[in-house]
Amino acid sequence: MSRFFSLIFILFFSCSTKEYPNIIIAEIPKNQMEFQKMIIGQLTGEISINTEKNDSISINSRWSAAEKTLSREYLKQIIEKIGLEPETHNYSIPNTNFGVDLLIEPLNGNNLYTTLPSTSESNEYVIMGAHYDTGGKNVPGAIDNGSGIALILSAIRKMAELKFRSKNVMVVFFDQEEEGVSAGSIAFADYLNKTDLKIHSVHSFDLIGWDSDNNKEIELELPSKDIERMYKKHAALLNIPIYTTNTNSSDHYSFIKAGINAVGISQAYGKGDNSGKKDSPEDRYHLVNFEYLESATKLAYEVIKDIIDD
Amino acid sequence: MIEFIRVNKNLSLTLLLSILFFLRKGIQYSLIGNVIPLLIIIGFIILLTTSVQKSRTAFILIARIWAIILIILSTIRLLISIIHLTIKPFDNSFHMTHQFSGYSIILSILMLILGILMLRGLSKKRIKDWL
Numbered sequence: 001m002s003r004f005f006s007l008i009f010i011l012f013f014s015c016s017t018k019e020y021p022n023i024i025i026a027e028i029p030k031n032q033m034e035f036q037k038m039i040i041g042q043l044t045g046e047i048s049i050n051t052e053k054n055d056s057i058s059i060n061s062r063w064s065a066a067e068k069t070l071s072r073e074y075l076k077q078i079i080e081k082i083g084l085e086p087e088t089h090n091y092s093i094p095n096t097n098f099g100v101d102l103l104i105e106p107l108n109g110n111n112l113y114t115t116l117p118s119t120s121e122s123n124e125y126v127i128m129g130a131h132y133d134t135g136g137k138n139v140p141g142a143i144d145n146g147s148g149i150a151l152i153l154s155a156i157r158k159m160a161e162l163k164f165r166s167k168n169v170m171v172v173f174f175d176q177e178e179e180g181v182s183a184g185s186i187a188f189a190d191y192l193n194k195t196d197l198k199i200h201s202v203h204s205f206d207l208i209g210w211d212s213d214n215n216k217e218i219e220l221e222l223p224s225k226d227i228e229r230m231y232k233k234h235a236a237l238l239n240i241p242i243y244t245t246n247t248n249s250s251d252h253y254s255f256i257k258a259g260i261n262a263v264g265i266s267q268a269y270g271k272g273d274n275s276g277k278k279d280s281p282e283d284r285y286h287l288v289n290f291e292y293l294e295s296a297t298k299l300a301y302e303v304i305k306d307i308i309d310d
Numbered sequence: 311m312i313e314f315i316r317v318n319k320n321l322s323l324t325l326l327l328s329i330l331f332f333l334r335k336g337i338q339y340s341l342i343g344n345v346i347p348l349l350i351i352i353g354f355i356i357l358l359t360t361s362v363q364k365s366r367t368a369f370i371l372i373a374r375i376w377a378i379i380l381i382i383l384s385t386i387r388l389l390i391s392i393i394h395l396t397i398k399p400f401d402n403s404f405h406m407t408h409q410f411s412g413y414s415i416i417l418s419i420l421m422l423i424l425g426i427l428m429l430r431g432l433s434k435k436r437i438k439d440w441l
Contacts, residue, residue: 094343098344106338135402279402
């Protein structure tokens, strides 16, 4: 009996810590498409990343806790290179029902966010979000959702060059979208509602790198009338086909449920324009249509610029 | 209560460990907005501490129910772990995979052993009178 209790004691109080190598990002390309290629390449293991110890590592997937920690470290470095300050939002939320809660631990995760401040004093925020986790073991997640991350990072870099911004622009990379409950965005929406920040709108980008018919079409998911009008106006100016759906299976819906004006933006997924490789080890770098990603980035940039020009 | 602990050291320790485990879980969930697990464990603690002072039979019944709940929960966890490891892995969910493999399996086995030890310790022959 005493041996059994000793074993319990050791198991409960033993812990291990793992150190992650310090990532070094030498230079980021000025050209937008090259920048996006670098981000998706490095987030999917296609391009290795240098470390402080003069060796290189690869992020092959963003599924396990260790892989996501490494991905966040990488994204923090990119955010710093852009000239912004990365911050982590750690959260813990219950499972879907209390019966499950009795059996297992809560959903614990880490969102990563940064803010591009307005040029004049403002408490109003426009949020651009994308999940950074991948939907399975050994899934590189180039389109789902390296594409969303690359779009946001290149758009915010361009916005940082604007001389006037009436609103703050917040960028958030959500954890655990692929867990079936969009835990990261639920926790972040809850966090926002507890602050006194005034949220203009949340724009969530997911699956935005596939365009088999090269028509540059964009899907808007559950937009409010104002947001829909704005996207359609700029899409028309850029000659980009756009349509609206009631899709509620991604991060944008967490904000809508929390009473925040939000929209999901994606490739023409509802019309069947998808790679068929979602959540599989084949969702790799070479599947990404970078011309399409560039076009979607241009649209997102113009819409957000219009909002913060106001 | 003190007399019960003094004469039934091993049983007290198994009960205490299982209560602490679920109390931690209850506090953890109450801090993030779900108070039901905490209410359940507090309810059980109240029942247990009241019965231990008043009735030997009631205490044994309540503690046995607790031990059976522990065995059922750990068996469900172990069965899910076995399904995950041998039949159909939760490849899409890291959270579920993490909850039902490695360290979690050890935890389930420990919970099961605790439940069994408690049931054995609660037999009328083994339990020593404290009232």
